[in-house]
Amino acid sequence: MENAPSGMVSRTGALTSLRRQGDCLLAMAPQAAVTVHVPSALRKYCAGAADLPVSAATVRAALDELERNHPSLYVNICDETGSVRRHLNVFVNSSHVRDLESWDTALAPGDVVTILAAVSGG
Amino acid sequence: MPERVLLTIGTRKGLFIAEAPKTRGTFAVRGPFGEGVAVYSTLVDTRGKPRVYASSCNAFFGMKVLRSTDLGKTFHETKSAPAFPKDDGRALANIWSLEPGKDAQDLFCGVEPASLFESHDGGDSWELVPGISNHEHARKWQPGAGGLCLHTILREGNLMHLGISTGGHYLSDDGGKRFAPSNKGIGVGFAPDPFPEFGQCVHKIAGHPKAPGRLYMQNHGGAPGRPGIGVLRSDDHGRTWRSIAKGLPSDFGFPIVVHPHDPETVYVLPLEPMTRTCPGGAPAVWRSKNGGESWSRLARGFPKKGAFFTVQRDAMDVDDLKSPALYFGTTTGQLWMGRDGGEQWSCLFDSLPPIHNVKVAVV
Numbered sequence: 001m002e003n004a005p006s007g008m009v010s011r012t013g014a015l016t017s018l019r020r021q022g023d024c025l026l027a028m029a030p031q032a033a034v035t036v037h038v039p040s041a042l043r044k045y046c047a048g049a050a051d052l053p054v055s056a057a058t059v060r061a062a063l064d065e066l067e068r069n070h071p072s073l074y075v076n077i078c079d080e081t082g083s084v085r086r087h088l089n090v091f092v093n094s095s096h097v098r099d100l101e102s103w104d105t106a107l108a109p110g111d112v113v114t115i116l117a118a119v120s121g122g
Numbered sequence: 123m124p125e126r127v128l129l130t131i132g133t134r135k136g137l138f139i140a141e142a143p144k145t146r147g148t149f150a151v152r153g154p155f156g157e158g159v160a161v162y163s164t165l166v167d168t169r170g171k172p173r174v175y176a177s178s179c180n181a182f183f184g185m186k187v188l189r190s191t192d193l194g195k196t197f198h199e200t201k202s203a204p205a206f207p208k209d210d211g212r213a214l215a216n217i218w219s220l221e222p223g224k225d226a227q228d229l230f231c232g233v234e235p236a237s238l239f240e241s242h243d244g245g246d247s248w249e250l251v252p253g254i255s256n257h258e259h260a261r262k263w264q265p266g267a268g269g270l271c272l273h274t275i276l277r278e279g280n281l282m283h284l285g286i287s288t289g290g291h292y293l294s295d296d297g298g299k300r301f302a303p304s305n306k307g308i309g310v311g312f313a314p315d316p317f318p319e320f321g322q323c324v325h326k327i328a329g330h331p332k333a334p335g336r337l338y339m340q341n342h343g344g345a346p347g348r349p350g351i352g353v354l355r356s357d358d359h360g361r362t363w364r365s366i367a368k369g370l371p372s373d374f375g376f377p378i379v380v381h382p383h384d385p386e387t388v389y390v391l392p393l394e395p396m397t398r399t400c401p402g403g404a405p406a407v408w409r410s411k412n413g414g415e416s417w418s419r420l421a422r423g424f425p426k427k428g429a430f431f432t433v434q435r436d437a438m439d440v441d442d443l444k445s446p447a448l449y450f451g452t453t454t455g456q457l458w459m460g461r462d463g464g465e466q467w468s469c470l471f472d473s474l475p476p477i478h479n480v481k482v483a484v485v
Contacts, residue, residue: 042183076183079213080206087182117182 031055032107037114045073060103087118132161132479137176139194149470155197165220166483177217185214187245201246204239221275232272236286254301263289274327290322307363311345326435328378333385335359343373344395355414366414371401377438386413391433399430407464423467436479451477
């Protein structure tokens, strides 16, 4: 499960490891100008914006930028351990990060990172 | 504005507010606030200008604290909710209790995983209370079916009582800086040692401001071979406990409530231990007028059969009018009121979402 997105299965230790790897990647990879698409329920935490411009090399780096620049929004997406909340899904363009490289997924200029709440029952 | 009876009703689908004149003739309900999100704790804080608080336990986006300064007509999120320090390794899973602190802006908040937070600004910022949250036992407590929750916060001068399921009763005698387990006489039915130092599944603790030292506890009873461990009393500030369950149809239940004008009068709602529903499908509140020495059944107005609901730990309360009324909410979405101290029951609302929490205040 080392590469499983913590949004699916929370693994603090694994995530810490991923963050370290992500930091390395971040140091090596160029920043990409990407867009984070915010679900409607969370737009009140970022002045109503549906899309936020972010410069980041990886998905994790994009979330880190949200933490720095939009902390009220960030706490809705990630818990105190840094894990993406269990019932949220993160896509890069049309692909779920679990099918890519999880939080280490590299971002290219123009990519759209979409945060979506999972479907719920009654 | 004349005084009114205000009910906060925390449900699986949000918070409802019900309001009536002091005659309690007709209650009008409004809501849901924080719609679609479970509310496990509410507080009507009547110190100064009344404020209403509610936890909003969002499985998708995390925990929030809602606050109203207009008696529950509108609610807004406080600036922040309790959160563990980043390097702690724990993440907030639920908010189970909100209680007033010492000063007018002070609040306490009990959460899951079992920990305590404190606010000094009416809920806008929160600090972890390390004496219990980082207690040497904290990593040994086990979650019950409802989760590992700190659900009861009782202040008695410089004493502070905490109820943790399953952790037991913890007592501080220095205002909440240091805590020690205080479970002498509190039994368990789910471990080899019937009276461990800690690890009890305490369901709720209640006290009375006019009776310092007297506490009542609804513990996790219903244990085969260990009768009577479910309903307890302490007369020494929670240092020792003894059973007062004799005469009840079951010592299993969740809430326990004390009469506002008489510390000897206490109410429980016994449930059948295997199903957590009303014994025989016939709901009844049981009342003792002598501190638990004997009990009488209060069922006038309830169905006589076919009612299999559960009443959760914080879903029963009593108002403080001259002739007080009790209120409880059910997992089947009914809100019941028992006039004259529970003598006569009527259903105020019968189709709310499943109810987790009911609090009442005269404001």
